[in-house]
Amino acid sequence: MWKWLHPYAKTQNAYQLCERLLPWFVVSAFISFTLGMVWGLLFAPSDYQQGDSFRIIYIHVPSAILSMGAYSAMAISAFIGLVWQVRTAFMAMIALAPIGAVVTFIALFTGAAWGKPMWGTWWVWDARLTSELILLFLYLGVISLYASFEDKQQAGKAAGVMAIVGVVNLPIIHFSVEWWNTLHQGASITKFDKPSVAPDMLWPLLISILGLALVMAAIFIRRLQNEILRRELHRPWVQALVAEAKGK
Amino acid sequence: MYIKGPNGAGKTSLLRVLTGLVSPDEGAVLFEEQNIIKSREQYHQQLLYFGHALGVNRSLNALENLRFWCAQHGVEHNDAEIYEVLALLGLVGLEDVTVSHLSAGQQRRVALARFWLQTAARVWILDEPFTALDVQGIALLNNRIVAHLKQGGCVVMTSHQALDVDYPTKELQLEYRI
Amino acid sequence: MSMALKAVFERDLALAYRQRSELMQPMMFFILVISLFPLGIGPNPETLQKVGPGVIWVAAILSSLLGMERLFKDDYNDGSLEQIMLSATPLPLVVLVKVLAHWLTSIVPLLLLSPLLALFLNLTEPMYWALLSTLLLGTPLLSLVGAIAVGLTLGLNRGGVLLALLLLPVFIPLLIFATAAVEAASLQLPYSAQLAIIGAMLLISLALAPFAIAYALRVSQN
Numbered sequence: 001m002w003k004w005l006h007p008y009a010k011t012q013n014a015y016q017l018c019e020r021l022l023p024w025f026v027v028s029a030f031i032s033f034t035l036g037m038v039w040g041l042l043f044a045p046s047d048y049q050q051g052d053s054f055r056i057i058y059i060h061v062p063s064a065i066l067s068m069g070a071y072s073a074m075a076i077s078a079f080i081g082l083v084w085q086v087r088t089a090f091m092a093m094i095a096l097a098p099i100g101a102v103v104t105f106i107a108l109f110t111g112a113a114w115g116k117p118m119w120g121t122w123w124v125w126d127a128r129l130t131s132e133l134i135l136l137f138l139y140l141g142v143i144s145l146y147a148s149f150e151d152k153q154q155a156g157k158a159a160g161v162m163a164i165v166g167v168v169n170l171p172i173i174h175f176s177v178e179w180w181n182t183l184h185q186g187a188s189i190t191k192f193d194k195p196s197v198a199p200d201m202l203w204p205l206l207i208s209i210l211g212l213a214l215v216m217a218a219i220f221i222r223r224l225q226n227e228i229l230r231r232e233l234h235r236p237w238v239q240a241l242v243a244e245a246k247g248k
Numbered sequence: 249m250y251i252k253g254p255n256g257a258g259k260t261s262l263l264r265v266l267t268g269l270v271s272p273d274e275g276a277v278l279f280e281e282q283n284i285i286k287s288r289e290q291y292h293q294q295l296l297y298f299g300h301a302l303g304v305n306r307s308l309n310a311l312e313n314l315r316f317w318c319a320q321h322g323v324e325h326n327d328a329e330i331y332e333v334l335a336l337l338g339l340v341g342l343e344d345v346t347v348s349h350l351s352a353g354q355q356r357r358v359a360l361a362r363f364w365l366q367t368a369a370r371v372w373i374l375d376e377p378f379t380a381l382d383v384q385g386i387a388l389l390n391n392r393i394v395a396h397l398k399q400g401g402c403v404v405m406t407s408h409q410a411l412d413v414d415y416p417t418k419e420l421q422l423e424y425r426i
Numbered sequence: 427m428s429m430a431l432k433a434v435f436e437r438d439l440a441l442a443y444r445q446r447s448e449l450m451q452p453m454m455f456f457i458l459v460i461s462l463f464p465l466g467i468g469p470n471p472e473t474l475q476k477v478g479p480g481v482i483w484v485a486a487i488l489s490s491l492l493g494m495e496r497l498f499k500d501d502y503n504d505g506s507l508e509q510i511m512l513s514a515t516p517l518p519l520v521v522l523v524k525v526l527a528h529w530l531t532s533i534v535p536l537l538l539l540s541p542l543l544a545l546f547l548n549l550t551e552p553m554y555w556a557l558l559s560t561l562l563l564g565t566p567l568l569s570l571v572g573a574i575a576v577g578l579t580l581g582l583n584r585g586g587v588l589l590a591l592l593l594l595p596v597f598i599p600l601l602i603f604a605t606a607a608v609e610a611a612s613l614q615l616p617y618s619a620q621l622a623i624i625g626a627m628l629l630i631s632l633a634l635a636p637f638a639i640a641y642a643l644r645v646s647q648n
Contacts, residue, residue: 134595165638176599179602292513299507304506307444316437319430321430321509322430389640
């Protein structure tokens with residue numbers, strides 16, 4: 001694994017790998033995301049209790065799952081960066097952070113929008129929404145720490161430590177918020193039951209998750225490339241690339 | 249070893265890499281054939297670093313600062329020795345004055361007292377040690393450096409002043425490059 | 427080595443004593459914030475008792491953040507930190523001692539004020555004992571985890587607000603468990619489970635935080 005990964009610690013190799021992977025990701029993301037959205041939002045059967053308003057789960061659930069996933073991925077790349085001193089890993093981390101933050105925001109927004117027909121109010125301190133809100137704060141913390149440093153190499157390391165602190169904390173936050181919620185459960189709040197999802201709802205949901213994941217991956221690859229270029233601007237290989245692009 | 253070069257050439261950065269405070273982007277610093285990042289503790293026992301920041305707390309007095317420094321660096325010391333060194337550096341009567349009340353040159357002398365107290369360190373790394381010192385202070389430090397070299401010690405230093413030590417030195421010229 | 431650690435401890439205590447007026451400020455902030463609440467939500471004793479534990483804990487977190495920067499800032503600026511890092515004493519241990527000294531000098535005074543505040547907010551006696559035990563277990567956790575973020579923001583000129591942004595979300599679980607313990611006490615229920623969880627978090631951070639802080643300090647030297 002390490003032998004295979006090692007060459008990509010060099011930014012130039014990572015850049016070229018991204019260049020090769022990007023088209024595949026863009027195409028598959030486009031197909032699966034469109035399929036998931038169209039199937040989920042237009043053709044999947046509507047819920048017998050909630051009617052069509054439940055269809056927002058085809059956006060809410062994927063973004064909620066992937067917001068956590070992106071944070072873990074961020075922490076993993078921070079860890080790789082800190083332990084093996086891989087600079088590209090820090091770039092990957094910071095390329096992921098805004099994507100994760102946006103997806104977290106989408107999850108929050110759709111959650112609130114779903115809450116309106118469900119609970120009759122835009123916001124309730126539901127356990128999952130609260131966790132999601134705290135996750136957004138964690139993302140913003142990492143991003144603003146990174147942005148505060150002039151020296152981006154130092155910034156990467158600092159933000160990396162914070163990402164790892166956050167990921168250690170994430171399960172504790174999740175657990176504590178769940179627990180706090182059951183403790184304070186008011187009369188107006190009803191938690192979602194977790195009924196077994198019918199297969200004709202499950203399939204479009206799974207495809208939506210995959211689709212969003214691929215979309216995020218494609219954006220991530222592009223952002224990573226940009227980050228590499230921005231940081232390595234002085235290197236000859238980047239200069240050559242720029243010259244080539246200008247020539248066209 | 250005497251490191252020269254214009255502002256921004258990387259003298260301080262080089263010294264900080266040599267101390268192990270900053271890890272190099274590429275390459276490694278070896279001391280007795282061991283990477284200093286790996287054998288940090290053995291290396292730091294042999295090292296004395298004097299940087300731009302003095303490492304002297306302004307709310308404490310000279311004596312307290314040096315006592316703390318000695319204890320921190322495992323240097324055997326007693327107050328009599330510290331008084332003696334401070335006297336040598338022309339700080340008689342100022343031992344128990346809070347450092348913030350001392351002049352810039354006097355504060356430097358407090359920090360420089362380490363070079364007389366710590367005798368075990370073989371590697372000295374000095375970043376602009378002569379700044380803000382008067383003629384007499386420069387002479388004192390120069391003599392101390394030569395004495396250290398004669399005992400077989402090693403000194404790596406930067407200075408904007410011409411170096412005037414009675415000992416063969418190597419020079420390294422750094423240039424400013426974008 | 428133990429001599430070096432003892433020297434760090436004594437020095438930090440001496441420094442705290444010299445700068446005691448600076449240490450007073452977070453304490454005054456603590457009292458002030460808490461006195462704002464009765465003024466803001468009315469002096470009804472039952473309401474105050476209900477929000478009391480949460481208010482005290484939020485105020486404790488905020489005021490501990492205020493004094494947090496002191497932990498390394500001076501040493502960073504005057505170069506003492508460099509010298510400490512260049513000594514043969516393992517940095518995680520030095521850092522642990524510094525956090526301990528900081529906790530004793532800046533946080534323990536807040537704990538000493540807590541009976542007064544319990545009185546202000548009309549807490550019952552069992553509630554007060556629960557509050558005190560959560561503060562005793564929880565505030566070292568604040569210092570340990572806070573020190574990581576202090577180390578990370580050392581190189582920045584304006585680290586103060588950023589420090590709060592980084593730390594407040596991380597402290598949420600502590601807030602939840604601590605206030606839950608006090609609430610349980612107000613209902614005459616056992617609260618040892620909440621204390622045990624806070625204790626577990628404290629032990630984990632005691633084991634891991636010194637290394638994270640040491641790493642953060644090394645990053646600050648770049």
